[in-house]
Each structure stands twice: as C-alpha cells, then as structure tokens.
Amino acid sequence: MKLTVAKTAGFCFGVDRAVKMVEALLSQGKKVCTMGPLIHNPTFIADLQKRGVLIVSEPEEVPPDSTLVIRTHGVAKDVREKIDALGCDVVDATCPFVRKIQQIVDTKTANGETALIAGDPAHPEVIGIRSYCHGLSYVCLNFEDFRQVIDNLPAICEKDIILVSQTTFSVSEYEKYINYVKLHCTKVEIFATICNATSNRQSEARALSLENDAMIIVGGRNSSNTRKLYEVCRANCPSYLVESAAELEPQWFTGCRNVGITAGASTPDSIIKEVRITMSENTVGVSAENLEKEAEQTAPAAEETGKTAEEMAFADALEESLKSMNSDQKVVGTVMSIQPNEIQVDIGRKQTGYIPIEEYSSDPNADPTKELKVGDEIHAIIMKTNDAEGTVMLSKRRYDASKYWDTVASAYETKEILEGKVTEILQKGVIVHYNGIRVFIPASQSSVPRSGNLETLKDQVVSFRIIDIDQRRRRAVGSIKSVTDERRAALAEQFWADAYVGKKLTGTVKNLTTFAAFVDLGGAEGMIHRSELSWRRIKHPSDVVNVGDTVEVTIKSLDPEKKKVSLSYRKIEDNPWEILKRDYPVGSIVDVKIVGLTDFGAFAQIFPGMDGLIHISQIADRRIAKPSDVLSIDDIVKVKITGIDFDKKRISLSIRALLEPQKEETQEASAPVEEDSKPVPIEEYAAAAADEEVAQDEE
Ligand code: SF4
Numbered sequence: 054m055k056l057t058v059a060k061t062a063g064f065c066f067g068v069d070r071a072v073k074m075v076e077a078l079l080s081q082g083k084k085v086c087t088m089g090p091l092i093h094n095p096t097f098i099a100d101l102q103k104r105g106v107l108i109v110s111e112p113e114e115v116p117p118d119s120t121l122v123i124r125t126h127g128v129a130k131d132v133r134e135k136i137d138a139l140g141c142d143v144v145d146a147t148c149p150f151v152r153k154i155q156q157i158v159d160t161k162t163a164n165g166e167t168a169l170i171a172g173d174p175a176h177p178e179v180i181g182i183r184s185y186c187h188g189l190s191y192v193c194l195n196f197e198d199f200r201q202v203i204d205n206l207p208a209i210c211e212k213d214i215i216l217v218s219q220t221t222f223s224v225s226e227y228e229k230y231i232n233y234v235k236l237h238c239t240k241v242e243i244f245a246t247i248c249n250a251t252s253n254r255q256s257e258a259r260a261l262s263l264e265n266d267a268m269i270i271v272g273g274r275n276s277s278n279t280r281k282l283y284e285v286c287r288a289n290c291p292s293y294l295v296e297s298a299a300e301l302e303p304q305w306f307t308g309c310r311n312v313g314i315t316a317g318a319s320t321p322d323s324i325i326k327e328v329r330i331t332m333s334e335n336t337v338g339v340s341a342e343n344l345e346k347e348a349e350q351t352a353p354a355a356e357e358t359g360k361t362a363e364e365m366a367f368a369d370a371l372e373e374s375l376k377s378m379n380s381d382q383k384v385v386g387t388v389m390s391i392q393p394n395e396i397q398v399d400i401g402r403k404q405t406g407y408i409p410i411e412e413y414s415s416d417p418n419a420d421p422t423k424e425l426k427v428g429d430e431i432h433a434i435i436m437k438t439n440d441a442e443g444t445v446m447l448s449k450r451r452y453d454a455s456k457y458w459d460t461v462a463s464a465y466e467t468k469e470i471l472e473g474k475v476t477e478i479l480q481k482g483v484i485v486h487y488n489g490i491r492v493f494i495p496a497s498q499s500s501v502p503r504s505g506n507l508e509t510l511k512d513q514v515v516s517f518r519i520i521d522i523d524q525r526r527r528r529a530v531g532s533i534k535s536v537t538d539e540r541r542a543a544l545a546e547q548f549w550a551d552a553y554v555g556k557k558l559t560g561t562v563k564n565l566t567t568f569a570a571f572v573d574l575g576g577a578e579g580m581i582h583r584s585e586l587s588w589r590r591i592k593h594p595s596d597v598v599n600v601g602d603t604v605e606v607t608i609k610s611l612d613p614e615k616k617k618v619s620l621s622y623r624k625i626e627d628n629p630w631e632i633l634k635r636d637y638p639v640g641s642i643v644d645v646k647i648v649g650l651t652d653f654g655a656f657a658q659i660f661p662g663m664d665g666l667i668h669i670s671q672i673a674d675r676r677i678a679k680p681s682d683v684l685s686i687d688d689i690v691k692v693k694i695t696g697i698d699f700d701k702k703r704i705s706l707s708i709r710a711l712l713e714p715q716k717e718e719t720q721e722a723s724a725p726v727e728e729d730s731k732p733v734p735i736e737e738y739a740a741a742a743a744d745e746e747v748a749q750d751e752e
Contacts (some may be wrong), residue, residue, distance in 0.1 A: 054306060056275070056332060057265065058259045062325050065250035065278075065318035066442040067125040068092050072392060074146045075122055084119040085192060088112075088132075089177060090625045091124050091146075092319035093276030098295055112136045120144055125615060126177040128152045131185035145390060149405040150220050150248040150398045150443070151178055152390060157244055159185040161215045167191075171199065171230050172219030176277055179219050196229045203237050210238040220248040221278035221318075223285070224255050245403070250318050251278050258282045261313035264290035267305060270294045272317025279317030286315070297324055298331035306332070323434060356613040364467050370501060376721030383452060388429045391421050396449075398431055399581035404445045412448035416476050416486040416511070432456075453489025454527070461490055463531050465519040470536055473517065475510040483510050485517060492517065498532035544576030550578075552618070554608050560620075562602045565696060570594040572604060572620060579618035586622045588629050597622065629663040630699060639694050645706065647688040655680045655693060657706055665704030674712040 064072065071091060078085045085413065090098045102108070107119065115121045120142045127147035128136070131544075136143055157166050168190040172179040183190055189209075193199035203210065216234055218227045224247055234241050262268045268286040272279030273296055286292035293305055306312060312332065316325045386398035386406055388743035396413060398406040398741065408431075413421050425431070433447035434455065442512045464471050473487035475494075482495040494517060501507055510533075521530040560572035570581045579603075586597040598604060606620040625631065637659060645665070649656035654668040667690075672683050684690070696705035 054309055055311045057261060057311065058325065058329060059254070059261055059316070061250070061254045061257050062271070062314065062316035063318075063320060063322050065113055065248070065254075066250070066439075066444055067250070068319045068394070070148070071122070071125050071146035074144050074392070075101065075106065076118055077105070077394060078122070078144065084116065085122060086115055086119045087122045087124055088128055089124055089126070091122065093273035093279065093317070093322070094296070094319050094321065095273060096324055097319075097321050106583060112139050112141060115139070115141050122146055125151065125178075127155060127181040128177075129181050129320070131184060138405075145392060147181075147390075148248070149168070149389070149407065150246070151181070152397065153399075153405065154182050154217050154220070154244070154246045155185045156389070156665060157217060157246070158190070158215070159187075161242070162187040162190065164213075166213040166215050168207060168229075169193070169199070169202070169214060169216045170218070171216070171222050171227050173277065176219060178221075178277075182217070182219075190248070193230070196226060196233070197654060199230050203233060205381075212240065214238050214241040215246050216243045217246045218244075219277065220246060221281060222247050222250045223281050224252050235619060236579045238263040249440070251281070254278065254282060254315065254318065255285050258285045258313075259289065261315060262286040262292065265290060265311045265313035268292040268310040268313045268315065269301070269328060269332070270315055271318070271325055272296070272320045276317045276319055279320070281313055286313075296329065298327040301328065304491060321399055358644075366473045382435045383432065383455075384435060384447065385430060385432050386447070388425050388427055388431050390427060393422060396421050396425065396431070398433065398447060400433075400445065400447070402445065404438065404440075404443045406433075406445045406447050406528050408447045408449055412446070412450050414438065414486075415450050415454065415489050415491055416474070418476055450489055457488035457490050458527055461487065461492070461519055462524065464521055465522045465529070468518055470516050470518060471531075471563060472514060475513050475515055478507050478511055483507055485515060485533075490529065492519065492529045492531040494531045494533055498530075498534045500533045500537045541576065546576075546577035548574060549613055549616075550646065552608060552611055552613075554610060556608045557605060559603060559605050562598050562600050562604060565598070565600060567593060570598050570604075570622075572606060574606075574618065577618055579606065579614065579620040581620045581622045585620065588623055588627055592699065596701065630702070632660065633663055633697065633704070634699070637694055639697055641694045642711065643692060643694065644689055645692050647684050647686055647690065650680050650684065650686065652679055655684050657690070659704070659706075660696075663704075665692075665694070667706045669707060671695070671705070671707035671709045 067656075075085055075087070075091060084105065084107075086109050088109060091101060091106070092098070098108075105199055107116070109115055109121070112121070112132065121136065121144070123136075123145045123146040125146055153563060158170075162168050164186075165188065167188065168183075168186045170179060170182060170190060170192045172182075172192060173194050174180075174183075174192040179192055183192060189518055191202050193202060214234070216230065218230075227247060231243055234243070258268070262285065267291055270279060270283045270286060270292060272282070272294070274280070274294065279294065283294045291305070293302075295301060305321055314325065314329060314332075320585055384400045384406070386400035389397040389399050394410045396408040396410075398408060400406040410421070413419060431449060433449045434452045434498050435445055436448050436451070437446040438444075439446070461471070463469070471487050473485040475483050476486050477484035482493055483499060485492045496507060497511060498520070499507060501509060514532050516536045518535045519529050519534045520532045520535065522528065528547075558579075559573050560574040560746065562570050563573045563578070564571040568583050568598040570586065572579045572581060581594070581598075583591060583594055591597060604622060606622055608618060609621045610619040611617070643659055645657035645659055647655050648658045648664060652669070654666050655672065656664045657667055658664050667680075669677065669680055672680055677683055690708055691711060692706040692708055693710040694704065695707045695710055697703070
C-alpha cells in the first residue's frame with residue numbers, strides 16, 4: 054500500500070506563529086495562559102498544560118503574574134476591551150488573516166453597510182468578527198440559510214452589502230454564496246477572506262482524495278478547517294478523521310492500494326508522522342523502516358545539515374514557495390498590530406505583510422512596542438513573498454540600512470558630524486547605531502581614556518565622524534574622539550580668551566589628590582588647593598567635594614603660558630571672620646566648647662572654624678593654678694565675648710565676666726581687651742594656636 058502525505062499537512066502560518074509565541078514566553082520562564090485552547094488539537098494542548106499553560110475562558114480568570122495569549126481566532130471586541138481595562142499582560146496571536154476581516158467589517162459597517170458573514174455563528178473566530186460589525190450583520194453556516202436571508206429580507210438587497218467568510222470556510226461553498234448574492238443584490242462588495250492555508254489544503258485534499266482509495270484526515274474534531282478537509286475528501290473516497298494514531302482501524306485499509314493523508318492547520322508534524330508510521334506498520338507492503346529509508350534516499354542533504362528528513366522536506370517546500378518572491382522592493386505600509394516578536398503591516402495587497410522582530414532594527418535594544426503605534430506609516434523592503442501562505446515578509450532594518458548608507462558615505466567625504474546611540478560594547482570598541490547602520494568605533498577613537506571603561510558609553514547618544522568606509526561590504530568606522538577633541542580645542546580657545554582673575558565658573562570635579570581637587574571647566578582644567586576648598590581646616594579634599602560634583606568656583610590666578618588655572622571654592626559669605634562680625638558682636642554671651650588647654654588659658658570653639666581664648670585670669674572669679682584645674686577638653690561653658698581684634702585675628706572670651714555681671718559693661722567691636730585680663734602677647738597666642746593646626750601639605 055502506498056501512502057501519500059499532503060504537502061500542505063501541518064501547522065499553517067497563523068498556528069505556527071501562535072505556537073512560537075507561546076514557546077518563546079515559556080522559554081523566558083513566564084507563566085502563560087491562553088484564552089481558550091491555543092489550537093484545536095487535544096494532544097498538543099495536553100502537552101502545553103503539562104508545561105504549565107493554563108486555559109482561561111474569561112479575562113478575570115487570568116492570574117496576576119501570567120501573560121495572556123490571545124489565540125489565532127482572536128477575541129470579541131468587548132473581551133479585548135475588558136482585557137485592556139484589567140491591565141493584563143497580553144500577547145496577541147490573532148492570525149493576521151482574521152484580524153484583517155475584523156478590520157474590514159469594522160470599517161465598512163461603520164459607513165452603514167450590512168455585513169453578511171459565511172461561517173459558523175458559534176465559532177470563536179466568527180463571534181469575534183461579528184463583534185466588530187456596526188449595525189446589521191447576518192451569519193450563515195450553510196447555503197440554504199444564506200439563500201433564506203437574501204430571499205426573506207429583500208430590503209437587504211437594496212442596501213450596501215459586504216460579504217466576508219470565516220478564514221476556514223469551504224471554498225466551493227463560498228462560491229455558491231458569491232454567485233447567489235451577485236444575482237440578487239446589486240450593491241455588494243465581496244471579500245476573498247478564506248486564507249490561502251485553508252484553500253490550498255482543501256485543493257490538495259480534493260486532488261488526493263480523487264487519486265487515492267481512502268483518505269486519513271488528521272486533526273482535532275473541533276477544528277473547523279480539519280472538518281472541512283474531511284467534508285472535501287469524503288465526497289470522493291472513504292475518508293476517516295482521526296485525532297491521533299491510536300484511532301486508526303486496520304480494516305479501513307482492506308483492499309486499498311493507495312491511501313492519502315492530510316491534516317488540519319493545527320495538527321503538529323509529530324502527530325502526522327506518528328499516524329504515517331503506524332499505518333505503515335499495520336498494513337502490508339510498506340513498513341516504517343521502508344519509509345525512513347525512502348526518506349533518507351530522497352533527502353541526502355539532511356545528514357549534511359543535521360536536520361531531519363521531514364525538516365528538510367519542509368524547508369524545500371518553503372524554499373519552493375518562496376521562488377515567486379519579489380524581493381528588494383521598497384514598500385510603504387500601515388502598522389496593523391505590534392507584537393513582541395513581529396509587526397503586522399498592511400501594504401495594500403492581498404497578502405499579509407509582517408516584519409519579524411529581528412528585521413525591525415539593527416539596534417538590539419530597539420523595542421517596536423514602545424516606538425510604534427497602530428496606524429503609523431512604516432517603510433520596509435520586501436524580503437519574501439510566500440504565495441502559498443499569502444504572506445509577505447518585510448524588513449525595516451534593511452530599508453533603513455539602504456536609505457541611510459548614502460548619508461554615511463557622504464559624511465565620510467564631507468567629515469560631517471553624525472549622531473547615534475551606543476548600543477553594543479565590544480572588546481575592542483563600541484557599536485554606534487546611526488539610523489539602522491552599525492558604525493564601529495575603535496576603543497582608541499572612543500574618547501574614553503585607556504584606563505577607562507567603555508561601558509560608560511552604553512546607551513549614550515554620541516556625536517562622531519566617519520573615518521573609514523567599505524562601500525562594497527557597507528561597513529563604516531567612526532571616531533567620537535575626533536569630535537570631542539575638536540570641541541575641546543574650541544572651548545579652550547574660548548576659555549582663555551574670556552578668563553580673568555575673580556571670574557566665577559561652574560565645573561565638574563574630575564580628580565582628587567591629597568592636596569587638591571581638579572576641576573573640568575570645559576576647555577581647561579583648574580586646581581583647587583585644599584586650603585581653598587574650605588575656611589575650615591580639612592584633612593582631605595574629599596571632606597568637601599567628590600569626583601563628579603558640579604562646583605561653583607572663582608579664578609584665583611591664571612598662567613596662560615603654562616595653561617594653569619588656580620581656583621577657589623571658598624565663598625566670602627562663609628568666611629568665619631565675616632560670620633563673627635555679623636552674628637557675634639563684643640558683649641555676646643555664647644556657649645562654647647573647650648578645644649585646647651595651655652598654661653595661660655583655654656581655647657574654646659565659638660562655631661566650627663572660629664576659636665577664642667579664655668585667659669587663665671578669666672576662667673574663674675578666684676585665682677587658679679592652671680586652666681585644667683577647672684576645665685576639661687569638650688566641656689561646654691557659657692562665656693562672654695569681651696574683645697575682638699580683627700587685624701590680629703584674636704578673640705578674648707571670659708567666664709569670669711558672667712560671674713560678676715553687674716560690673717561688666719558691654720563693649721563695642723573695637724573695644725580693648727578687659728583691663729583685669731592680662732593681655733596675651735600675640736606671639737604667644739599665635740604659637741599656641743599654631744600647635745592646634747594640622748600642617749597643610751604642599752604640592
Ligand atoms: S488557518 Fe489561516 S486564518 Fe487560520 S490560523 Fe491558519 S493561517 Fe490563520
């Protein structure tokens with residue numbers, strides 16, 4: 054017995070696409086649920102369920118952490134609206150051919166036309182299509198129903214009518230509808246909406262059923278297109294619909310010399326193969342072994358490629374179907390839907406256009422779900438036209454590359470500056486994307502110092518020049534450094550032309566050493582010595598500033614010859630002597646902290662950066678041998694400011710003055726030090742204060 058398997062058997066474009074979407078989600082570790090069974094194949098669905106895929110029938114049933122996949126049939130408009138309102142994470146696998154019918158009825162019936170739909174009113178695809186109709190619509194499962202609608206409602210024939218069909222409707226049956234409506238209605242627009250996958254399968258099934266003694270149709274009993282295949286075949290020979298090999302009955306083939314096998318669009322290859330092998334094992338004349346041998350002989354390339362004979366056969370068929378492709382043609386289309394793995398595009402042809410995600414952009418970080426919206430105009434190049442499936446594969450990536458290569462080539466000649474985003478960090482450089490063109494920037498041309506990290510450029514928009522191109526291979530090499538060096542030179546010229554001592558500038562701290570902070574002033578680098586960072590004594594520049602800080606500085610000195618700039622970060626209003634003059638006049642009573650003790654007195658901090666002296670005679674209202682008999686380091690005591698000498702930078706404080714309040718008089722800022730406090734010689738004061746200071750490092 055000879056077995057012939059239909060070339061069109063197995064997953065159609067839409068089912069294959071939906072299955073791949075679910076597989077991709079599962080491989081990303083996502084939890085997946087589908088709105089109804091993904092395809093009409095119980096074996097396949099059971100396998101998906103084992104892998105954790107949940108089937109829900111209402112949007113409310115979608116678990117919060119799951120991604121909902123809308124299957125090829127699509128869903129009704131109100132269901133889609135509910136899904137969106139609930140904020141579900143959605144992947145829409147509605148077959149583009151189904152989506153197209155939804156859009157036809159939506160647009161046409163919005164203009165007042167009445168929709169006649171050839172199909173099963175209970176089928177989810179038809180329920181979905183009908184939900185997009187505005188006003189009147191009629192669904193007819195068989196020709197008799199259709200004839201009655203036309204005959205009983207003559208008013209319909211006076212209206213503008215559109216006729217569409219379910220994608221899997223019988224081709225011959227639809228022809229009857231078309232002929233009848235043409236005969237009775239004058240203002241009718243007819244749409245050929247049976248998908249190629251369906252019509253091709255039915256044609257091949259019809260041809261096989263005429264040539265063979267029996268036909269086996271493999272697929273789910275609840276699959277519309279599988280049932281149609283069964284109807285087509287049984288008109289010509291004994292035909293049997295099976296969901297799996299286990300349902301095959303040997304007696305069906307008694308006396309048969311030739312048996313054909315076909316399968317619905319949602320039947321996995323593995324089930325078709327199982328049926329074929331089981332039939333060969335249980336019938337005389339052909340064994341599974343022979344079939345495998347046959348396959349090996351007809352597919353010698355399989356071993357070379359590492360693919361199975363079936364995969365090779367499929368690849369051959371695909372290649373064959375692509376021979377009619379009209380590639381490299383530029384088209385402009387409208388975005389119909391955007392999915393994580395593809396963009397559907399209407400290019401004004403019968404075929405459905407789609408851009409696989411890898412053909413969207415050469416930027417690996419590009420995300421069409423964020424960059425595009427439905428209705429946008431999009432330019433692309435046709436890569437493959439698949440007449441068998443009715444699809445056109447498009448590439449925006451190649452369109453962009455072709456369009457912008459001329460700009461890149463001309464920028465090489467003119468040294469024009471281009472702008473692009475750094476998308477990839479390589480070992481020896483980075484890749485900048487310029488309108489779909491990858492430009493390699495060697496590390497030496499990246500503007501990142503040798504000791505730096507190229508990763509700092511990731512995702513940055515940079516300006517660059519093209520420094521080399523390979524026209525034949527369409528490759529370009531660029532330089533960011535060329536642009537930054539040039540800009541820096543221009544800024545330096547500007548800086549030195551405008552700079553003067555006392556000028557205030559804003560810069561960025563680039564580097565710190567123990568004695569200074571170095572600041573990028575945009576065109577020049579300036580140094581802030583540690584002593585110019587703060588009025589207080591500091592141990593390290595990082596006590597005040599850090600690398601990356603934006604600072605406001607004043608030019609202290611300039612050396613245009615040596616290109617040296619000294620800066621000050623100290624602000625006049627922060628000068629402690631200015632604060633003292635403003636907030637602490639002579640006579641003020643303040644709490645101070647004891648910070649140093651000597652034989653002649655105690656040093657006390659009035660506020661950070663400002664110390665005064667309490668002479669030994671001013672510590673108590675009695676004679677004391679030494680200050681440490683009364684005071685300790687860190688003691689907080691109340692004192693009166695009894696004198697300030699701004700020239701000698703000397704402040705006299707007194708505790709005793711507060712112990713004899715009636716005798717004390719408030720003095721003006723210039724008042725002399727009190728008579729009964731022995732004035733401390735300035736040398737002694739300075740020497741004692743110097744002991745307190747931390748010696749500042751010199752460069
Ligand atoms: S049978 Fe046609 S319409 Fe249905 S999923 Fe397959 S390709 Fe799409």
